Amino acid sequence: MLSGIFAFYLKYLATLPPLLAGIILFSRFNKGLRWLFYFVCFGTVMQLASRIVVMLGHVNVPMMHLYVPLKFLFFSIFYAFYLDGFLSRRVVYAVAALFITFSVINTIFIQSLFEYNSYVRAIGSLLLSVYCIVYFLKVMSDMQIKKPSREPMVWINTGALFYFSGSFFVFILSNLILNHSREWSLVAWRISSILMTMFYLSMTVGFILTRKKQLVKPGR
C-alpha cells in the first residue's frame, strides 16, 4: 500500500512541490531561479505528456530524445548564471551547443528514436555533475555565503549533485539492464526516481528559502 502511494507520488506528483513553490514565489526569483522554474514547468508537461502517450498505448521513448537535450539546455542557462565570474558563460553555452549536437547525432546515427538515449543522458548527467562541483568551488572561492543552510542555491545544487551523479550508472546501463532483466530495470529506474524526487524536494526548499532572502546576481 505504502509502496503503491510512493510509486504514485514518484510517477505523478514529484514535480508538484517545486511547481507550487515556484508559482507562489516566482516574483522573488532571480534570472537563474526563473530558468530552473521553467525547467520544472517543462518537466511537469513532459511527465504528463509521457503518461498520456503511454495510456494511449504508444511508446514514450521518442520523447526522451527531446527531453534530454532541452533539459540540459535549461540547466546550462541556470548554471551559466550561477557560475558567471568563475566559469565563462561562453564555455557553458558552447558545451550546451556541443551536447545538443551530440544528442542529434546520437539520435540519427547511434541510438534511434525508438531506443532509449542512454549515452546522451549519462554524458549530460556527468557534465551537470561537473557544474555542481564547480559551483561548490565557486562558493568556497567567493566566501560570500556565511550560512549554507539558508542559501537557496546550496540546497538546489546539493540535490542536483546527488541526482545527476547518482543516476549516471542507471542512465548508462539502462538499455543493458533492460535487455537482461525487466525486474532489475525497474529497480534501477526506481533508484533514479528516488534521487530525482530528492532533487525536486531540495529545489522546493531552495525556492521557499528565497522568501527571506534578497537574491542578487552572483558574481565575484
Added chain:
Amino acid sequence: MEVSGVSDIILILIIGTLGMVIMALGIFFFFLFYQKKLLAHELELNRIKAEQQKELLRISIFAQEKERKRFAEDLHDEIGAMLSAVKLNLGRIEKKSSEPEPKNLASETKSYLDEVILQLRRIIRAMLPPSLEKFGLVQAVSELISWINRTETIDIQLRKSGEVIRFDSKRELAVFRVIQELINNSLKYSGASRIEIAFRFATGALWVMVSDNGKGFNPEEKKGSGLGLQNLQSRASVLNGQLRLKSAPGKGTSTILVLPLNEQINDN
C-alpha cells in the same frame, strides 16, 4: 562494454551508483567542512584587523591627549604668565595715572584682559582638566559641571552611587572626554534645559549615564553622520567598554557607557 551476464551488470550498477552517491556525499561534506574552516579563518583575520585598528586608534587618541597636555601647559605657563604680567602692569598704570582718561582706558583694558584670562583658563581646563590627575574622574566632572552651570543657561546635575574608586589615569581621562563630548552634544544640539550625569561604581565595572531632556533624535538617521557619535564609539571601544545610546524625537537622549575596571590600557 563487455559484460558476462546480468549479475555483472547489476553489480556494476550497484557499486557504481553507490560509489557516485558516496562521492557526492564526500564532495558535499568537504564543501561544508572547508567552507566552515575558511569562514573561521576569515573571522580570525577580521578580528586581528579590528584589533590592529583599535590599537592604532588607541595610539592616536593618546598622542592627541599628550599634545593637548603639552599645549595646555604652554598656554598656562607662557601665555598665562605673560597675561598676568600685563595685567599687573596695567594695574600699575591705572594707579600711577593722574589723568582720568588714561586711567579709565587702563581700567577698561584690564577688564578686557580679565575676560581674556578667564577664557584662556576655560580653554586650558577643557584641554586638561586640572583636578583629574589629582582628585580623579568624578571630581573633574563635578568641576566641569560647576563651570558650565555658572553660565546659568542649563542645569547639570551629578549623581553617584557605589564606592568611588580611582583607576588608570589615562582611562579616567578617556572617560572624561566621552562625558565632555556628550555634554557638548547636548549643549549644541538638544536644546535641553537639564542634563543629568550619573556614575555607578559596581564590582569590576563603571556605569556612566548622561541624559538630557532635549528634543532627541532618531539614532538610525544619524548613524554614520555628525554628532561625533562615531568618535564616542571609537573611544568606548578603545576603553574596551560599550556605549549605548537611546533617543527618540521629543523624548530626550540618554547614553550609557559601561566600562570594565579591571583592565589596564597599554599606552606604548
